[in-house]
Amino acid sequence: MKTYLVGGAVRDRLLGLPVQDRDYVVVGATPEEMQQAGFKQVGADFPVFLHPVSGEQYALARTERKTGRGYHGFAVSFSPQVTLEQDLQRRDLTINAMAEDAAGQVIDPYGGQADLAAGRLRHVSPAFAEDPVRILRVARFAARFHGLGFVLARETLALMGQMVDAGEVDALVPERVWQEFERALREPDPQRFVSVLRDCGALARVLPELDQLFGVPQPAGPHPEIDTGVHVLMVLEQAACLCDDPQARFAALMHDLGKGTTPPAKWPTHHGHEARGVVLLKGLCARLKVPVAYRELALAVARDHGRAHRALELRPDTLLDVIERSDALRRPQRFAQFLLACEADHRGRTGFEQAPYPQAQRLQLALEAARGVDVASLAQQGLTGEAMRDALRAARTRAIASALPTA
Template structure:
């Protein structure tokens, strides 16, 4: 029995990056031998075991054969005869197909170390094209390592293009797709993930609503970058630079989908794109079964982001309706995330990345002014039931009028 450290742990050590998860592969062992040593089996598809003390995953060396559609359409074969090289060849990228023994000696049959030095994301074998999930994974690695200068190798991009055209991407489950998309959006360069998907034709299959934004112009006075798709990538880039949470990044990706529906005759204007985009945002949310907080924020940002940009011009009554729409009295954090998404939208414009966004503090101040209206005095005046709600609304509106007057002096 021989045990090797494999995959990401080897790759990241060679890159000088912190190693978090360690995967191990065991060559020359049977499941019975693993059990006898106290390892605990997990999963039913192939033999993976948890170490009795560390809890880390140890997988028996295995081969795989395509037996159906999609990510799950594989038959696995694990036995003591499977070699380390046979196990490594079924992996996605050469930089993930290296192994290290307990002395630190490297096994690199597919030249992963050379591709690390050349900053290339290259497939290990033609079997790469059997698993549609790898299109998303490679795009995610491109987003992770873009800051180090990594590019997808042209022949790998071609295989990704073939996969995108094969119909295999449609076989991915919403859960698997969302897992990759959400992880990619949280990388340092999530805009690269979207760009790579576009380059290989996968974006029009997975997110046709985002693909439709490219080539659609916007008024140059507000959007020096002009192209709606390019703007979306820039907004996503700003969200990553400002360390925004997943819900904000998801909202940034989807906020302008309505612009893809504007007839060419109306370009570069996009009248009511906020409202038009809601049905598209809803269908993307449902397609990937996004978590509820991501779904809700994306819809609210889609509908109200132009309100955010015009915050200083809004009438007190409009401001009051906006705060009510966000349920800001019970869910203040969601309004804070809305403000963040609006700011990223404003910064995601060519040459305006550093421009101040006074709307953010103005909106926060408005929320505070409305929240400071106390209920107790109204109860003491005898208001109750629906009348109490109306009285509370009137007092909040009064507070917002005072707030606006104070800021217009």
């Protein structure tokens, strides 16, 4: 029985990055031997064990054989005869197919160290094509390592395109698509996740609402980048610069979906795209089973980002409309996320990357004024129902008007 540190822990140590999780492969052992050594078995598909002290994962070396479509279509084989090289060969990228023995010696049968040095994301073997989840994972690694100069190998991108053409991506279940998407939103350059999926043709299959934005023009004055698809990638990039919040990043990316359904005869204008975008976004979130917190914030941004951009010219009552529709009075933290996504939209345009966004300060000031209204004093006047609602709204409108600086 021999134990090796594998995967991301080896890769990140060689890159000089913090090692977050440690996974191990055990060669030459049986499940019974692992259990006798005190390991606790978990997982139904193949034996994975938790170390009795550290709780770290130890998996028996295994091989996989394709038996059907999708990422469930595999027969897994594990036995003491499976070698370390055979186990590493089934992994996705060469930089994830390295191991380290107890003495710290790196075992690298597929050129992972050379690809690390070259900044290259390259598949290990043709077996990559057997699992469509790997397309999503590679796009996520592109988002993680873009800042380090990593690029996707041409042959790997070509293989991913062949997988899309063969229909493998169509076998992905929505929950797994969202899982990888949400992870990618947490990476340093989440826009690369989207662009890699588009480069291989997978975006049209898993996120068609986003894919149809590419090639749709916008007015050149406010949008020198012209292309709506390019714009939303720039917006996501700006959101990543402004915050680490995956919910705000998701909302920023999804804010302009409605422009993809504007009739070409009306290009480059997109009147009413906010309402159309809300409909598309609801469908996307339902399909991918997007969590409620992501969904509600994204809907608020899709519906009211245009009004937020006009905050400097809106009347106090209209500012209150934006605040109420965003549920900001009850959820001020979510309103801060809303403003971050709107600022990313404002800055996600060619030449506007460093532009100030005073609209956020004005809306935040309006919210603080509205929240400062003493509801209890109105209730003491005996007001109820519609009268109470009208009086409260009038008081909040007056508070906003008093708090905002005049030109």
